[in-house]
Amino acid sequence: MAGRGTIKPQSGFNANADAESLFKAMKGFGTDEKTILELLTARSNAQRQQIKTAYKTLHGKDLAVELKSELGGHFETVVLALLETPTMYDVKCLKQAIKGAGTCEKTLIHILASRTCREIQAINAAYKQEYGKTLEEDVVGDTSGHFKELLVILLQASRQQGVQEANVQSDAKALFEAGEKKFGTDEEQFVTILGNRSAEHLRRVFAEYMKLSGFQIEESIQRETSGHLKEIMLAVVKCARSVPAYLAECLYYAMKGAGTDDNSLIEIMVSRSEIDMLDIRAEFRRMFATSLYKMIKSDTSGDYEKTLLLLCGGDDA
Structure with missing residues (x-):
């Protein structure tokens, strides 16, 4: 997964120079938002931590507190998120x-x-x-x-590692007997197996489950459970299949329809920007009839939009 992020460390990085640029951007009358958002999205998280330290050393002030007093709205939220480890x-x-x-x-x-x-x-x-x-x-x-x-x-956080060959069949059978085969669902079985097996193991179990039941495991969960339990089971299943595809779907539904779920949008864009944003973008494009970039553009505005687009790192037209 290494190198699948859109945000990379800046070469020739100088924490003191960046701290000074940010100080100037907030000094005097009016704030230079453009400098702030362009600088912070062009540095890795580790580099932003060094900028925070340099800022305090040079100015005796906390960078996050200073930015909070200068910015507002969702733009402030996303900028402060970028400063956290x-x-x-x-x-x-x-x-x-x-x-x-x-x-x-x-x-x-x-x-x-x-x-x-x-x-x-x-x-x-x-x-x-x-x-x-x-x-x-x-x-x-x-x-x-x-x-x-x-x-x-x-x-x-103690999932088994790798595939337990001996248990693939029995896990699939246990899920089948706990769900499709019986009247009412034995949620315990689902909870234990989904929570404790590795992603590779679960993918094998899901393939066996399909052979046994004639259904994808997602279809059975949709039918057999409801509410937050259904949501978390589906999330675990989808993450076992592909974390980027699951997060692409979360991003899509955060922006689809009336009103945007900005919390989810910011949380995923910031936390995945150095991990797998390129894969999330590719999955988004594959699953939905638009690109992540275009959807952010049509759903947000101002400096908030500009920051998210820089985290997105480009369009997949």
């Missing part, structure tokens, strides 16, 4: 999804279903350090039923 950004998005009245299940689902075990371990450690409570405690306190169980399994 990837792990810390996930941590803050998850906290935001849990705190306050009502939980934003969508954020919990698309982060926890798409991250690797190593990424989830890093999220767990940083969350505990930042908030003094484990992410699992907060999730358990805020969700219920089989939905909660699958989230907790994903948070253990």
Whole structure:
């Protein structure tokens, strides 16, 4: 997956020079938004961390706090997101999804279903350090039923590695017997298998399941379950098949129809910009009759739009 991002480290990078450019962009009357967005999207996350340090060393001020006081709206949100480390950004998005009245299940689902075990371990450690409570405690306190169980399994970040040849058939059979074959669904089986097996193993299980039942596993989940449990199961299945395809779909539905889900849009564009944005773009183009670039352009505006388009990194006409 290396090198499938749109944002690359800048060569000849100079953190002090960049810190000065940002300082000038905010100094005096009016803010130079163009310099801010172009500079930050042309540096890797690791370089942005160095700019933050240099800014504090040179000016005795916190860059994020300074930018927050100068900017507003979704543009401010996306710029501040770019200044977080990837792990810390996930941590803050998850906290935001849990705190306050009502939980934003969508954020919990698309982060926890798409991250690797190593990424989830890093999220767990940083969350505990930042908030003094484990992410699992907060999730358990805020969700219920089989939905909660699958989230907790994903948070253990202990998926089996590789394909367990001996279990491919028995897992497919267990899913078939828990779903299509019986009246009512045994969700426990689905939760355990989907939460604990590797992506490669699950892809093999899904192929066997298709032979046994005559259905794609997604069709069975659609029919047999509902609500947030259905959403998280489908997310896990889709991520086992292809994380970029799943996130392309999340982006499409974040922008489709009336009103934009800016939280999801910003979260995915920022967090995947150095990982697999090129693959997400390719999947988007394959799945929908338009490009990610065009859809962002028709759905957002101003400096917010410009920043997202730079993260997108080009059009796939």
